[in-house]
Amino acid sequence: MRKILWLIFLLLHVVGVFAQGADNIKQAAEQGDALSQAKLASLYILGRDGLEKDEKSAAIWMEKAANQGLVDAQVVMAAMYDRGLGVVSDRDKATHWYEKAAAKGHATSLAILGKNEVPQGSVQFNYQAMRLSAAKTIPSEYAKKFLTTK
Structure with missing residues (x-):
C-alpha cells in the first residue's frame, strides 16, 4: 500500500511539474517572447503538458512567433498553410x-521553393512532392525541436 501511495504521489508531482512548465511558457508567450510563443504553439500541436491538441x-x-522573425516558426506556418492545419489552406x-x-x-525552405543550387547533371527533382511531404512532417517535427530548445 505504501508503494502505491508513493507512486501516486510521484505521478501527481510529475504532472504538476509539467503543468507548471506549460504555465511558465504561456506567461512568457503572452509577454511577447517569440520562442515561448513557438513552444506554446508546439504544445498545442502535439497535445502535451496538459494541453489538448x-x-x-x-x-x-x-504566427505570432513567425511575425517576430523566428525562422523555424515561419517554416511551420508555411507548412500549416499548405496543409490547412489550424488555418484555411492557402x-x-x-x-x-x-x-x-x-x-x-533556411535550407529546407530554399529546397521546397526550388531555389537551392542543383548540381549539374543531377536527376530532376520533384519539388511539389517534396513540398507536400514537408507539409506533413514539419509541424510535429519542428514542434518537438522547439520544445527541446532552451
Whole structure:
C-alpha cells in the first residue's frame, strides 16, 4: 500500500511539474517572447503538458512567433498553410512564409521553393512532392525541436 501511495504521489508531482512548465511558457508567450510563443504553439500541436491538441490555437501562437522573425516558426506556418492545419489552406500564404525563411538562408525552405543550387547533371527533382511531404512532417517535427530548445 505504501508503494502505491508513493507512486501516486510521484505521478501527481510529475504532472504538476509539467503543468507548471506549460504555465511558465504561456506567461512568457503572452509577454511577447517569440520562442515561448513557438513552444506554446508546439504544445498545442502535439497535445502535451496538459494541453489538448488545438490546431487553431497552435496556428495563432506560431504566427505570432513567425511575425517576430523566428525562422523555424515561419517554416511551420508555411507548412500549416499548405496543409490547412489550424488555418484555411492557402498556397500563396504558405509560399510567402517559405520565402521569408528562404531569404534568411533556411535550407529546407530554399529546397521546397526550388531555389537551392542543383548540381549539374543531377536527376530532376520533384519539388511539389517534396513540398507536400514537408507539409506533413514539419509541424510535429519542428514542434518537438522547439520544445527541446532552451
